[in-house]
Amino acid sequence: MDAAATLGIMEILGLAASASLLAGWRLYIVILGTGLAMRSGFLPLPEHLEALQVLANPWVLGIAGLGALAEFFADKVPWLDTIWDTVHTAVRPVGGAMLALAIVDPGDPAMQVIAFIAGGGGALLAHGGKAGTRTVINASPEPVSNIAMSTAEDVATLGLMWFVYEYPWASAGVAAVLLALAIGMVLAVRRVLRRIFRRNQDA
Known part of the structure; x- marks a missing residue:
């Protein structure tokens, strides 16, 4: 039996x-990487994950690829990354x-609701941390730090x-670390931000 099953x-x-x-x-990289992995056969899916097959659609791959390319460059330009x-x-x-919803068992409505809420909440939390960190970095006088941070995010996401x-057995640990x-x-x-606010008040 296939390990994925x-x-x-x-x-x-x-x-x-x-x-x-x-x-x-990196939403677009996640969609693009998952779609390419499935299309190439690198990522075999158990039956209940068939909903993810839509990510291997050429149109989805094309749009995700354009989004990933645009994000790759936009994310390395100070303040443009904040707008993005x-x-x-x-x-x-x-x-x-939606990704979390597609991964969990569709036969369990309660788990689907939990996955949708937790998946959206987790993505929002990660987005908030990323966006806030990049805003702080943009306020620093070192533009190279912006490029370094963005490249680290690219490599970390793909890796x-x-x-x-x-190694799906380790995914829970990876999720906990993330x-x-x-x-x-x-x-x-x-x-x-609190330090900056206090400093401005004192001034």
Whole structure:
């Protein structure tokens, strides 16, 4: 029996959580990478994940590819990346929710609702951490840090996508690390903004 057909509930939830959290960073890369992996046969799917086959559609791949290319360049230009993130404040959470929804068992309505809400919430949290961090970086006088951060996000998203699809047993752990990282980024941005606000008040 194909290994993909024997995925357990923790692996399914881990994949859903990882995909939605990564979508909060790079939605188009997640869609493009998943679609290409399925189209090439690298990612065999159990029956209940057939909903993800739509990502292998040539039209979906083409649109995701254009989106990924535009995001790749826009995300490396100071303040243009902030505008891009602002526009995608609604897009990424919805995309993350839909990905999580497609991954969990459609025969369990309660799990579908949980996946949709948790997937959207996870993507929104990851998006908030990313967007806030990039805004703080843009305010610094070092434009190279913007490019370095964006490149790190590209590499991390692609690498972690490959890892969770290749080793689904580790996906829950990856999701936990991504969640902790997203929360840490949001809290760090909050601290920085509070310091700036206090400094402006004192001035």
